[in-house]
Every structure is written in C-alpha cells, then in structure tokens.
Amino acid sequence: MTILGPIIFGSIMVVPIWLTMREDTELKKIAVVEYDTYNKPVPDSVLFFKDVIPNKNNIKFDYLSNIEFDDIKILLKNTDYYGFLVLRQNLISQSNGVVELYANDQPGLYIEQHISKSLQTFLYQNKLLRVHLSPKMISALETNISLKTIKLENGSFREEKLTDLKRGVGYAGGFLIYFFIFLFGAQVMRGVIEEKTNRIVEVIITSVRPFQLMMGKILGIALVGLTQFFAWVILTTGIYHYTANFYLQDQLKKQTEQTAPKNLFSQDSTIDISAEASGPKIDFEGIFGYVHDLNPVLLLSVFLFYFIFGYLLYGSMFAAIGSAVDSETDTQQFMLPVTIPLIVGIMVMMNAIMDPSGQVAYWFSIIPFTSPIVMMARIPFRVPVSELILSMSVLIITFLIMVWLAGKIYRTGILMYGKKASYRELFKWLTYKE
Amino acid sequence: MALFEAQNIDKSYAGTKALDKVSIHVPEGSIYGLLGPNGAGKTTLIRIINRITAPDSGVLLFNGRVYTKNDLVNIGYLPEERGLYKKMKVGEQVLYLAQLKGLSKKDAMDKLRIWFKKFEIIDWWGKKVEELSKGMAQKVQFIITILHEPKLLIFDEPFSGFDPVNANMLKNEVLELKRKGTTIIFSTHDMSSVEELCDHITLINKSKTILEGSVHDIKERFKSDIFEIEFEGNPEALQAEMNENYEIIELSPLPYNRYQALVKLNRVKKSSELLRTVIDKIDVRKFSEVLPTMNEIFIRTVSENPISASHE
Numbered sequence: 001m002t003i004l005g006p007i008i009f010g011s012i013m014v015v016p017i018w019l020t021m022r023e024d025t026e027l028k029k030i031a032v033v034e035y036d037t038y039n040k041p042v043p044d045s046v047l048f049f050k051d052v053i054p055n056k057n058n059i060k061f062d063y064l065s066n067i068e069f070d071d072i073k074i075l076l077k078n079t080d081y082y083g084f085l086v087l088r089q090n091l092i093s094q095s096n097g098v099v100e101l102y103a104n105d106q107p108g109l110y111i112e113q114h115i116s117k118s119l120q121t122f123l124y125q126n127k128l129l130r131v132h133l134s135p136k137m138i139s140a141l142e143t144n145i146s147l148k149t150i151k152l153e154n155g156s157f158r159e160e161k162l163t164d165l166k167r168g169v170g171y172a173g174g175f176l177i178y179f180f181i182f183l184f185g186a187q188v189m190r191g192v193i194e195e196k197t198n199r200i201v202e203v204i205i206t207s208v209r210p211f212q213l214m215m216g217k218i219l220g221i222a223l224v225g226l227t228q229f230f231a232w233v234i235l236t237t238g239i240y241h242y243t244a245n246f247y248l249q250d251q252l253k254k255q256t257e258q259t260a261p262k263n264l265f266s267q268d269s270t271i272d273i274s275a276e277a278s279g280p281k282i283d284f285e286g287i288f289g290y291v292h293d294l295n296p297v298l299l300l301s302v303f304l305f306y307f308i309f310g311y312l313l314y315g316s317m318f319a320a321i322g323s324a325v326d327s328e329t330d331t332q333q334f335m336l337p338v339t340i341p342l343i344v345g346i347m348v349m350m351n352a353i354m355d356p357s358g359q360v361a362y363w364f365s366i367i368p369f370t371s372p373i374v375m376m377a378r379i380p381f382r383v384p385v386s387e388l389i390l391s392m393s394v395l396i397i398t399f400l401i402m403v404w405l406a407g408k409i410y411r412t413g414i415l416m417y418g419k420k421a422s423y424r425e426l427f428k429w430l431t432y433k434e
Numbered sequence: 435m436a437l438f439e440a441q442n443i444d445k446s447y448a449g450t451k452a453l454d455k456v457s458i459h460v461p462e463g464s465i466y467g468l469l470g471p472n473g474a475g476k477t478t479l480i481r482i483i484n485r486i487t488a489p490d491s492g493v494l495l496f497n498g499r500v501y502t503k504n505d506l507v508n509i510g511y512l513p514e515e516r517g518l519y520k521k522m523k524v525g526e527q528v529l530y531l532a533q534l535k536g537l538s539k540k541d542a543m544d545k546l547r548i549w550f551k552k553f554e555i556i557d558w559w560g561k562k563v564e565e566l567s568k569g570m571a572q573k574v575q576f577i578i579t580i581l582h583e584p585k586l587l588i589f590d591e592p593f594s595g596f597d598p599v600n601a602n603m604l605k606n607e608v609l610e611l612k613r614k615g616t617t618i619i620f621s622t623h624d625m626s627s628v629e630e631l632c633d634h635i636t637l638i639n640k641s642k643t644i645l646e647g648s649v650h651d652i653k654e655r656f657k658s659d660i661f662e663i664e665f666e667g668n669p670e671a672l673q674a675e676m677n678e679n680y681e682i683i684e685l686s687p688l689p690y691n692r693y694q695a696l697v698k699l700n701r702v703k704k705s706s707e708l709l710r711t712v713i714d715k716i717d718v719r720k721f722s723e724v725l726p727t728m729n730e731i732f733i734r735t736v737s738e739n740p741i742s743a744s745h746e
Binding site: 194195197198199200202203204205206207208415428432 | 447448506511534
C-alpha cells in the first residue's frame, strides 16, 4: 500500500493527460470538403469555409475542392485521411446546422468539440458581418466579466484571490481526511476483531489493561497512517512533478497556444475579442506567488490536527464496534452511525467549498463528527480564530468522551463470544463495573 | 500448601450468576482439573484467575498472600482458541509476547532457541504464522505460555484440537513441568486426561462447586465397595459363599474356563475378609477394587445434583 498508493494516485492525475497526449502524437489529417446549396462540390476559388477550423494537437485540416460526395468512401479507404468533414454552404442560413464527419472509427470527443466550436464561432461572426456590423463593433459587443471578491476583514478590505485554488485545496484536504478515517478506522476494527476471534486478546490483557491495548492499537495505526500519508504525499508529488516536468510541460504550452480558435479579425483588431484565448492560460508563477496567501504552515497544521483527531474519534468508535462483534460480517448494524456522519461530512464539505462562511458550513464545522472534513473546506478562506478554537475544543472533548465510552464497551466486548450484541447490550456494557 | 486459593467467589453478568460462592484450593505442584459442563462457569473462573475480570466478591490468594496484579508474571495462560497474529512472523511474535510477560529480549531469545529446537520448529522462526500447520502453531502457543517459567499454568481445554501425537507430547510436557514443581490448572472435558494427569479436581455445575478435592478422595467417596474377582473354577462354589454381607452383582464367563465376578461388599466387611473367604473355594487370578471412573462421577454428579434446579 505504501508504494502502491502513490503510484495509483499519481496515475490518476497523470494518466488521463498522458492518454490524451498519446492519442495526439499520431497525426490525424481531416479533409474538409464543401458542397454548394445544390450539393455540388465547389472549386477551390469559392471555398467558403477555407481555413476556418484551426489545426490543433496534431489534427490537421486540409481543405479540398472538387470532391464528389460519392468518392468519399473510396478516398477514405485509399488515402491516409482520418476523416472527411462534409460542410454544406447552406449552413450559414440555418440556426441548427448539421455537419457530417465521415471517418474510419469513432473520433474522440475533443475532435468533435473542436470542430463544432470553431464552426460556431466562425458562423456567429459571419452572421454579424452580414447585418453590416463592422469588426470593431463586433468586438465592442463582447464583454468578459470576472468577479473579484473583496472581504471586509478587521476594518480593512482584503481581496479574495485564487478562489478556485483554495476550493481545490479545501476539497483535497477534506477528502483525504474522509478517506484516511475510513481506511485506517476499518483497519483498527479488523485488528480488534482478529485479536478477539483469536483470543490472543486474553493472553495480552493478562499483561496490559484493555484500555491500554485499545489505545495502543488506535495510536499504532495512527502512526502507520501518518507515515503512509507522508509517504504518499511525497511520492505522489514526486511522481506528478517528474512526469509533469519531463512530459507534460511542452504539451501544456502547445495546448494553450492552440486552443484559441481561428479569429477572423485577429489582424486588424487591437482588442482581443476571443475570451477563450486569454481565459484558461495558467500563470504558474502567479500561483506560487499567491501560495503565501494560502499560508501553507497554517493549512498543514490545521489539516494535521483534524486529520489526527478526526481519526482518533472515529478510530475509537471503530475499535468499540470491533470488540462488540464476532466477525466482520456482523459489523453492519453498528457501521451506520459511523458511516452516516462521515458521508454527511463529505457532502456538506462539497457545498461548503462553494459557501465557506454559510450557516451550514459553520455548524457542520463545529459538530465534531463532521468538523474534520468540513473545516478543511473553510480553512483556506480564513476562519475566525474563535471559531477554529471552538471547533477544535469540541472535537477534543468529544474524542475524550468517545474514547472513554469505547474503552468501556471494548473492555466487556472483547471477552464476549457468541452473543449477538445489540445496541441495548452495548448500553448495558457501559454500566458494567470493572 | 495451596499455591492458589479462591474463596467464595461470586460473579454476575447483568443479573445472571456466572459463579456462586465458588472456592478452589490448588495445592502447590499439583495438576488441578477444572471440570464442568459447557456454560457452567469454568471460563469465568479462569478469567478471574487471570485477572481478566474481577469477581464481585470473594477472596483470592496467591502463595498465601492476597493475589495482586504483580503475581501475573508468575502465571502462564493458554486460552481455548489458540490464536496468534497471522500476518506476523513467528519469531517476532514470540519475542513480543515473551517481552510482554517481562522477559528481557536476550533471555527470551535464549529460552526460545532451546524450546524451538526441542519442538523441532526452529526452521519456522522467520515464517509467517499463517504458513504454519495447526500442530506447529499449537507448539508455538505452548512455548509462549510456558516461556517465562510461571509458577502457575492455566490451560483452557488444552487437548481440544490436538492430534494424538501432539496431545501425547503435550501430556508429557505437562508431566515434566509438574516434576519441576510447576502448578497446573486445566479445564477440560476430556475425562481420560483427567484420570491420567489430575491430582485434584473441582467440578462446577450451574455456577456452583459441586465437587472438590483430590482425585483419590473423590473416588473413595464415590466408590460402591465393589470388587472384581477373576477366577478359574466352579462359579457355584463362589455362589455358595454369598450371604447378607457379600453379593454377586454380575457374573460373566471369560475365555479358557475363567469367570469374572463383581461382588458388592456390605460396609461392615473388609475386602481382605472377602478374599479370605473365597480363596479356598476358587482359584483367584485377580482381585481388585472397582473404582468409579471420573467420567462416571462427572455424569452422575451433574445429572443427579439437586442444587442444579435452584437456578433459572
């Protein structure tokens, strides 16, 4: 798991990009053929759609003239063209036009999208030209809005930057905690069940107290979890950076250059009217410049706190469940109260990254069973210290109560065999004296 | 002197009595059998002896003093379901468990080497427990239990699941330990091993002690003064000697003109008198007292015991 985990995680990040890249490395030529309104092929001089679709990621578009429609089948077989894009000139007068791509196999979604998007942009601008709007006026029609949030904090305004990145960080943090609680909580439970069914527990508790054994199990697995977590983080970032540096960097650059669809007015326009071109460009330096705004030390320490205490809280619950049953199949009836808050937590977290200071996010980041997950979504957006302290203290106190209760259940549970434990039974165990 | 003593132990679980005024006296150097049907309270008693659970009331004495947590290093316990951590290596595991019992790493290593050689499992030191056969795992378990040389050993159903070879090996080890002065308590259903090994027993039924004492005393108590006479000659000659004091309760022919007779004695007569009376009339080949087996005593006491009805 220690090695496999990061490889899997790294792959999840890299493989999709790599796959797209790989597909792109083989050159695909697409022939664009044009027919007039009477479905007759047009000569080169009257090609209406010539150079409308820009080449992209190893997809090359050739604009052919005088191709009979009936010949396409033969040409597709006998030439190295990947496909034939059939455009009819009456497209310009339609509001829902259909174009056909004849190909040997199913083209990727990105090819389809690229073609239709380029055609749409072209036709949109062409139609505007037809109603005698000058290119200047057309460009003046376009407005790009980006919203900048400025929060009033301690009497002064502070601009909220990198909202998307913060959401990403919050999401990743919350999800990691959720994932690790499940993974290692279940490991605690399985460990307890193993010791119990083995009855090795009876040998061990003649040497240590049941509570010590339970805490030892929980803390031991916590350390395994932390080690694994750091190993994962280091290896995953390592794998990601390695591949990103050596492989993806150029591709990424190429991609941003090429995403801009061909612009009819690019030559004479001083104002860039294509929002696409400037939009998705990623400013890497910018990101690193702003990371300070995210305060990595605070983020990491808060993350570790919730990571550890969230795990401890749930770990003690898992230990209690493990002690109450005879086999893993019997755990189901007790799992619900553990899994439901975790799932609620992850659901609320997904909303909280959109509305980090809303009422829902606030309350669920105080409730200890969901706070480790939900607080992760809030913390990149600055949480008042008082709220953070409140949430943390509630979590610690709940953990202490929970571990005390779990200890009582555990103490009795590990020595009970063959008795099907019910909630009532568990409650009775709480009242047993040592 | 009793190494371990429990006096008037009471223990209830949520209103159900698991032990009701149970007392045991385990003499030093003896093998003490803890008998009783399933659910009688044996496991609870064993757990109390191991300090896994505490009694509601009653006194526990170890070596004549009040039994405390510190005495646990002098106790070795082999639970019924002998499990080990499956994924752990044999060597790591035995070292860990030995150190839990207070042995230093070096001591533990030295002792383990001796035992592993003795049981011929030294090659399995680096293997995972899940790779061991059941018999080998049982050997490992046994070593763990006795490694710290406890004064008192507690075996819960030690012979269940052992194949005859290993069971025999275990019996010999138990006797060897006894010879070295170790006191052993074991709970069992296997009455033949009780006959073979136990000096003292306690029979628990429905949370109560219904029988306690040395095997010899108990057998004396339960015997019905029946003597077995194996002889050659005319059975009628024996029959002629019978009167109100002697009574043949069974007469069965054996091969080669021999007979076996079971004769019940009236309490006032001694066995030597019976022998003297019959010895001139028949050719006595064998004369012995018929003692009840522990199995008979067990079944008789458990099924007849009147106090068993007082519960439930």
